[in-house]
Amino acid sequence: MPTAIEQELRPVAPSKLSLRHVSKIFRGQSGETLAIDDISLDVSEGEFVCLAGPSGCGKSTILNLIAGLEELTSGEALLDGAPIxxxxxxxxxxxxxxxxxxxxxxxxxxxxxxxxxxNLNNAERREVARFYLRLVGLEKQENANIHELSGGMRQRVAxxxxxxxxxRILLMDEPFSALDTLTRETLYRDLQSIFSKRRKTIVFVTHNIREAVCLGDRIVLLSSHPGRVREIFTVNLPRPRDINDAAVATFAHQITETLTQYLETPATKEAVL
Amino acid sequence: MKRNLLTLLTFAAVLAALEVAGRNGAWDTRVLPLPSEVAAYIADAFTDGARRDQLPAAVTANATAATLGTATSTTAASLWTAFAGSTLTEALLVTLKRLVSGYLIGFLAGIPLGLLTARFNFFRETFGLVALGMQGLPSVCWVPLALIWFRPTENAILFVVVMGTVWSLMLATEHGVRTVPPLYVRAARTMGSRGLHLWWRVLLPAALPAVIGGMKQSWAFAWRSLMAAEIYVTILTGCGLGWLLHNGREVLRMDQVMGVMLIIVIVGLTADRILFAPAENRIRARWGLDKN
Structure with missing residues (x-):
């Protein structure tokens, strides 16, 4: 009979996610804005999907819809078949x-x-929390105040x-973009190792194409105003990947090419990465 | 340490100069008493307990500094009686009791009202507006009304103190809650926090620095309201510091007036040090607000 903690820490089955013809209109003071338009996307169990694209492509909006923090205007968002x-x-x-x-x-x-x-008592909760602090390498900082931690440590706590x-699903909204390069690269490694150890479905928003190639199984490239799915790339490079690896760079270059092609309309030119 | 010494020496020098100038007839010391007279009044009014036992209560304010010697020569036990039953101790207790109970009522009403105005538009457009208006009304303006409603009783004073406390605390709480970064709320919601849990575990702690600031401010307001009320309203159920101040003018004892004023200042400072500074320092350390 496993203890409550063992049960709690056992990896859960990742979820399957699907967006069907999802649109979102924001109503603000300047009228209505179509943020994302007719997005359809399937994310399978245990898949690491990166949403990439220029600012204004609605990648954060998609994430918020999946998180349930915002409501969609039309279409449906399903989690294991049930609407969010x-x-x-x-x-x-x-x-x-x-x-x-x-x-x-x-x-x-x-x-x-x-x-x-x-389902847990307080002692068990503390043990579970310590397990995860250990997982991100911060077991010694458990009693630290937040302002005493560096930017990288804060994101580890987060x-x-x-x-x-x-x-079952981890939604990440440009979580490493405010960090310095070295810290970020360590976190890429850690995230990949956690991804393989804990088996999660991950949706990761980024505007950094190399980051997307380094982390994702698939990269969904979005275009902006309104946000639409432009192209989907499958990354078949072996894990763990290093962001400085030549194969990653080549792949990223290929995607950036595609991106610049469709950005070459005057209206969206300034929104380049 | 060196700075403290400098401060102390400066004050001592100023007081000594005043003392010397006053003694040499630079001004009428009945109007502006000598520092030593004020000190003597405070010392006496804190130790006249034994004497007051034998005298009718109304005479106590006229006690003179001459009997000071007899009080200091007694044993520790009788010193305690002299202190516990003294004019200033009794006045302090009466005043602090009014202050604390009025403040507590204001606190218990102000925080929830602030939360309600932050949460519901209806409350913001009604109570919120009233609070904004009432905060501009000096609370001594409530005294005439309080006297009619409650007669000259403890309740009248309590009412004035509550009116001095509640509005500013309410507005500070509302402001605190409304300036909580939305990101905290979003993060909490994704972790399953909703309703009361969200209020109690996220919005209130996030607003705490502002709420503590409001508590400090409303404490000062309560203190002012109470002094105004005590000077204005004479209530037979207890003579507070405000009454002593007022009485000092009536019997032309300016050493009493200035002595009581000094006590009022010291009480205000002590309350800040004991009640608010520790909480404030804890929050500053936790949030890292001292780092620039």
Whole structure:
């Protein structure tokens, strides 16, 4: 009979995600804006999909729709066949800024989501939280205040926090874009190792094509105003990948070519990566 | 340490100069008492407990510094009686009791009202507007109304203190909650936080720095309202510091007036140090607000 903690830490089956003809209109003071238009996309269980494209292509909007933080205007978003109606613990989000709570220490932040899980007692929750802090290499910083951590450490805590409730899907919105190159490269390695160890479905938003090639199984290239799926690339390079690898660079170059082609309309020229 | 010494020496020099000038007839010391007279009043009014036991209460304010010697020569136990039953101790207790109970009521009403105005447009457009208006109304303006509604009782004073506390605390809470970064709320929602949990575990702690600031401000407001009310309203159920101040003018004891004013300043400072500074420092350290 496995203990509650063992049960909790057991990798869960990743989810299957599908968007069918999804559109989203924002109503603001300047009228209506069509943010994304007729997006259809399937993400299979345990797949690492990167959404890439210039700013204004609605990649964050797609992520928020999947997270249940925003409602779609038309079409449907299905999670294992059931429509997404709101946020849920099966989908955790990691934001561009760490979005950690400054009134809690590192462990408190990781515990936040766990405290909302009824199947564990407090001692078990702490143990689970420590497991994930260890996973991101921050077991020594569990009592650190958030402002005492470096940018890279904060994103690690944020990663531990989103992994802790054991979600089936991890949604990442440019989580590494504010970090320096060295820190980022370590995190690429860590994320890939966690991805293979914990088996998650990951949707990763980025405007950095190389990052997308380094991390993704597939790359969905979007065009902007409104956001539409332009092209989908499958990356068959062996893992773990290094972002400085020649094969990654070549592949990224190929995608950037495609991107520049469709950006060569005056209206969207300034939105180049 | 060196800076503290310098501060201390400067104050001592100024007081000494005042003392010397006053003694040499630079001004009428009945109007502006000497520093030593003020100090003597405070010392006496804190130790006249034994004497006051034998005298009718109304006479106590006229106690003189001459009897000071007898109080200091007694044992520790009788010193305690002298202190515990003294004019200033009693006035302090009466005043602090009014302050704390009025502030607590204002606190218990102000925080939830602030949360409601932050959450619901209806409350913002009604209560919020009232709060904004009332905050501009000096709370001593409530005294005439309070006297009619409650007669000259403790409740009248309490009412004035509550009116001085509640609005600013309410507005500070509302502002605190409304300036919480939306990212915190989004992050919390993705982790399954909703409704009361979101309020209690995210919005309130995130707004805490602003709320503490509001608590500090409304404490100062409560203190002002109470002094105004005590000077204005004489209530037989207890004579607070404000009454002592007022009484000092009536019996032409300016050493009493200035002594009580000094006590009022010290109480205000102490309250800040004991009640708010620790909480504030804890939050500053946790959030890293001292880093620039």
């Amino acid at each position: 109606t709101g946020p849920g613990r099966d989908r955790m989000v990691m934001f561009q800024e760490a979005a950690l709570f400054p009134w809690l220490d590192a462990l408190g932040n990781v515990l936040f989501g766990l405290k909302l899980k009824p 990663l531990a926090r989103s992994l802790a409730p054991n979600p």
